[in-house]
Amino acid sequence: MTDPYPDDEADVFPDHEADPADPEDVAPETVFADVEEFVTLYFSQVINRQVSNSPGRGLSWDPRWWRHREVYERLNALWQAYEGAVVSDDPSAMSRWWITDVDAHLKVLLDGATGPMSHVDPDGSWNGHGPLPCAPMPQQEG
Template sequence: MNFDDEPTADEEPTIDPAFDSVDAFVEGWLSKIINRRIGDKSGLKWDPCWWRHPEVDARLTALWWAWETARATVDDGSAMSNWWIHHCDPHMRVLLDAETGPMSGTREDGTWRGHGPLPCKPRPDSDPDQLEQP
């Protein structure tokens, strides 16, 4: 960048993130904006210790970076609306699902029984006779 902080023709302008971590984003913005009835047969579940669920942490980190990108998109007035529709809503449906979501195993006392990772088998050699049919 040149000395007067104006981008040259081959540089994109940079905008500092509003939040310095996913934790700051979730605690300082997302948890204050998302307003849902949790529990009580609502079909929604949230663990205040969301960071202990690897999938939740990964999804919220992706959501945070997508939000920062939308916030910094000054030439597209619909960027934030697109963030809600294409990023936030789908992620929150998965995250808050009380039946199958990654926090659905959280107990009221704060303990978490966990679901475990997806089962995986190593890929067999390329011999077609060794491939299992679904």
Template structure:
């Protein structure tokens, strides 16, 4: 697997072409959990969840940056990026996939967005 993204002005090329390739070819193959919908869950169409897409994009970009550090890069990525994001993403009660089922799939917009009052003038 090599990147198709062109590097600019001395920046290294991405190893994974985009977040979808990162999740499908790396993260989904690496992470092995009991995703029973009770203690942990996942949505097979994760890209349909804005929060999940943002978190997984952040994980991908952090991985791409930290892979360049041969000493502590991957440890830093696991401890400070992957573990906290995966805890939130896979939380069966409060995570973005809480209404989805690893077996039955995606539930579109089961929860309302955060309430926001109008800004005072």
């Protein structure tokens, strides 16, 4: 899956040309190729919750999770943290991943009342709550 929210700075400010002969330039092996594979083959299969999708009731999940920017970013962060925990030498790394990362994100992701996928229409016609409103900062005098 191509990142629907690419980091434009990576293209604008490349730090150097990759050199496959340099061990630091070789991408580390990962269990999952990308966040879509992580969510489809692991996360959605391992997380077992009763979801309702009735507005404001219970837990909410949109099968089109990738359409919600916050959901995409949180699941991408969970995938990256998972990959780090898998290769960690610390035997408790995966336990910490579950308690610290997964549990905390699930409370937000699946919140059927105010979460980023709450009030999802079954027909897919609704695409999120939209970004938080922001006003410009006032100019400082002086």
